[in-house]
Amino acid sequence: MRVTINGISRDLPPGATVAQAVETLTQAGAGVAVAVNDEVVRRGAWGSTTLGENDRVEVLTAVQGG
Amino acid sequence: MDDTDDTLVLGGEKFASRLIMGTGGAPSLEVLDRALAASGTEITTVAMRRLDPASRGSVLDVLRERGVRVLPNTAGCYTAGEAVLTARLAREALGTDWVKLEVINDERTLLPDPIETFDAAERLVAEGFVVLPYIGDDPALARRLEQAGCAAVMPLGSPIGSGLGIRNPHSIELITEAATVPVILDAGIGTASDAALAMELGCDAVLLATAVTRARRPELMAMAMRDGVVAGRRARLAGRIPRRRYAEASSPVTGPVGEQRRAPS
Numbered sequence: 001m002r003v004t005i006n007g008i009s010r011d012l013p014p015g016a017t018v019a020q021a022v023e024t025l026t027q028a029g030a031g032v033a034v035a036v037n038d039e040v041v042r043r044g045a046w047g048s049t050t051l052g053e054n055d056r057v058e059v060l061t062a063v064q065g066g
Numbered sequence: 067m068d069d070t071d072d073t074l075v076l077g078g079e080k081f082a083s084r085l086i087m088g089t090g091g092a093p094s095l096e097v098l099d100r101a102l103a104a105s106g107t108e109i110t111t112v113a114m115r116r117l118d119p120a121s122r123g124s125v126l127d128v129l130r131e132r133g134v135r136v137l138p139n140t141a142g143c144y145t146a147g148e149a150v151l152t153a154r155l156a157r158e159a160l161g162t163d164w165v166k167l168e169v170i171n172d173e174r175t176l177l178p179d180p181i182e183t184f185d186a187a188e189r190l191v192a193e194g195f196v197v198l199p200y201i202g203d204d205p206a207l208a209r210r211l212e213q214a215g216c217a218a219v220m221p222l223g224s225p226i227g228s229g230l231g232i233r234n235p236h237s238i239e240l241i242t243e244a245a246t247v248p249v250i251l252d253a254g255i256g257t258a259s260d261a262a263l264a265m266e267l268g269c270d271a272v273l274l275a276t277a278v279t280r281a282r283r284p285e286l287m288a289m290a291m292r293d294g295v296v297a298g299r300r301a302r303l304a305g306r307i308p309r310r311r312y313a314e315a316s317s318p319v320t321g322p323v324g325e326q327r328r329a330p331s
Contacts, residue, residue: 006116025119031126032117033159038147040154058116060155064098064125065113066088066139066166066275 005057012051019046021057032061072299074271076109076248077164077196077217079135083108084265085295086137086250088275089125091227092284099128101278104288109135111166111273113142114156126160137198139166144179146186153190165190166220166252166273167199176226180207184214191215200252203237209244218247220273223264224254227276231260235267242268258287258294265298266306 001014005021012020018034018041026032034041035058041049051057074081087107092098102110112125129136138156143149146169153165167186171179178200184207190197196217201207208219221241224230231254232238242249248271251264255274264272272295281287 025117031124031159033114033155033157035151035155038151040151040158042158058155060114060152060159061117061124062112062126062136062138062156062160063115063121064089064092065115065141066090066111066137066168066273 001051001053003051003053003055003057006059016051017047018049018051018057021051022046022059025059032059034059072303074248076271077198081108081271083292083295084271084299085261085292086110086271086273087278087288087291088139088273089129089279090275091279093279095123095125095128097284098125098279099132101284101288102128102132102134104285104292105278106292107134109137111137111139111275112160113139114152114159115142135164136160136162137164137166138162139200140168140186141170143169143186144171144182145169146182146189149182149186150189150193153186153195154193157195163194164196164217165198167197167216178202178222180204183207184210187211187216188214198250203234203241205237205240205244208241208249212245212247216247218250218270219245220250220252222253223251223260226253227280228254229256229277230254231256232263232267235263238264238267238269242270255291258290261291261294262298262301265295266302268302271295 001012037056074084083106085107086109087105088111140149140152149169169179169182170176187197187199198218199211200220203221223232249269250271250273251269252273255277261272278284278287
């Protein structure tokens, strides 16, 4: 199953969850937020939210700025 | 008025420091940490960006250690929709409903887009955010955003990172005269006298980053900004004398040496 994680196309097993998508980038959950197709997925729902073909996953954190 | 009573109330919270420091532009987290400490700031901004697995060290760790409140911004957004999503992600990642709303119009000037900013502000206020919008030095827009429920307004002095200071003091003063929410001068500060001027014009606080983080000696400039904000605030509270066209003697006008030699006019 192809999904886009932070703009990069990746192959994840069918039925993969948001949590699995996040794990491709980081093991840390603190200070991280996720949107799938421009909708925020709360941290508590990462493990239970499954991704679909061509979903766009954005994994953000705070950086220096402003 | 006693200095100790002069607290900034922002979003229902009290702050002793009226200097808000951004974290952008610092050459390292160590330099940033020392500058933050020297500035005395209690609020500092961060940006939200895609997580980079290769990055080492988190600005959040530094801020947590410092005990300053984290104010996420929506820098880099060009539309209300992008800004609203960024604010929601920041709330999720950082556990704060405060947001510095920043929606720019073009990348050359980074000037804020008033239409998109107002649209996003209305939506974020409706979602319960404490919205601090970055705007041009426009008294009408400042009033409209205040009426829309923003917790503060943040007019620019000049474009972000330009160090051009306050290009339109008159407009800033019109904004501070009319506002009933805090006015935070945001963007364009180049040196300590700019920060002092902002406070003299009636601003409640100053937000700056580049002027400190890209100074030759960031920690020293942070101290200068802290002092500049304090000096400007005190001068504002003290009340400046009116400007006069001609001199007014500060020494007694009678009895100087040679007085009799000058004929009365």
